[in-house]
Amino acid sequence: MAGCAPNEINGMVIRNPAQDPVVVKPFTQPKLMTIALGYSVGRFTPASPDRLCRGRERWITAPSDRVGEELQRIVITAARFDDDSSKNAKRGLSCADVALFDVLRALFPSQRIVACAEDTTAQSIPEGAQGVERYVMNRPFRPVQRWFARWEMDCESSTELEQAFAAGATVFMIAPQLREADAPELSYSDLPPAIDEDANPSRLTEEMRQALFYLTGGRTGPNSFGQYQPTALFDLLSQSEAVVLIHRDKHAECLGVYVDSKEKAEGLANSFVSGVSNVTVPFSIPPMLARWDRAIWELQNGWNEDEQGPFPLPAALAESGSPIRSRSRQSGPNDRNNTEEEVVVEESAKGEDVAQPAEFEEDDAGKKSESSENDSGECADDPTGGSENESESSPLESKEESTEG
16 A cells, blocks of 8 residues: 555555545425316216226126116316426326316315215225125135225215225215115124124115125226226116216326216316316316327317416426427417318328327327227336326328318
8 A cells, every 4th residue: 555645545446435525416496286177077888988098997797688778977186287288297186186076176166975985995984984784705816815895984074085085995986875773784794893882873775785795896906907897887877876986097096977967077177167266177088088288288278368367387397497388379460360180181191290180189098099008007008107198199190080070
């Protein structure tokens, strides 16, 4: 070591952090994130249901009955992003810190909300649960003789609803019919109640409990893609005002509200828009299948700043700091009176990726995406974190489809 420099041993330089110059980086204010709620209203056919979030959820296959009968569905989700380009959007109610109870109370201000759970662990039954049934179930590639439980719970506050959701409740009945006082109670529990356990029987009718089992009893596990049996919704809606299911968006959960009439669905959508404080973005197809940037573009396209004020979502900024013109402003002033179909044909001829009209999206969403559906655990967006690109056809195919439309 003789002849080495003070900070050098055997030719290796030893860094002394105390002698390193201190580099003070300027403080940069963190960019504020915008929270928006998205919703769609449309028809739903339980005999042939449309797909759910790709790679995250699907319907349980069952024999097709009641063919041709339709229901109405409202899908509600949320997203957190920087600007109207929504490049880094985190999709789902939990990602945007939106409470389930606030959304349900915006839809149903005073109705009774009953949370229902199936195949939850026997150790996670919340206090206040009613109609608890414990049973043993064996599943393929799972430990045998495992105890599970089904239960229901009245949710009168946000704390109770969040507790039920955390314990495994995925179905919420709105204003259900209650069991009569003298009606017999049937129990399918494999474990008798404990000596010190208080009797807390179910308050739902036996017909509704059977329909609830038909809705969720076909799952193959808590992480199964197949979550619900759609044809069971008919029996449930015959004894309740609405059925709310927890669906899966790309990063977190979203809500599916099922009712039996179009008038009721439109009234609930209006109550939802007026009952929440966040920005609401309408979608023409279920939001877990669509792109947020396209929905924001459509909303901005019809926004009247003179009557509605400034657009509530911040604009994306270029490197120079100037706002990037939205897609609705890129066309010339003479093109603003063109119909949406004409704009689609013109921009498709230029090879641009454009948003399709509502009728194209609703009719072709299932057809175009069934061929690209996979079980990779990804949703309709680009998994690389760039722009939200749904699995779509090429510009040439978009041109052919738009021309035929």
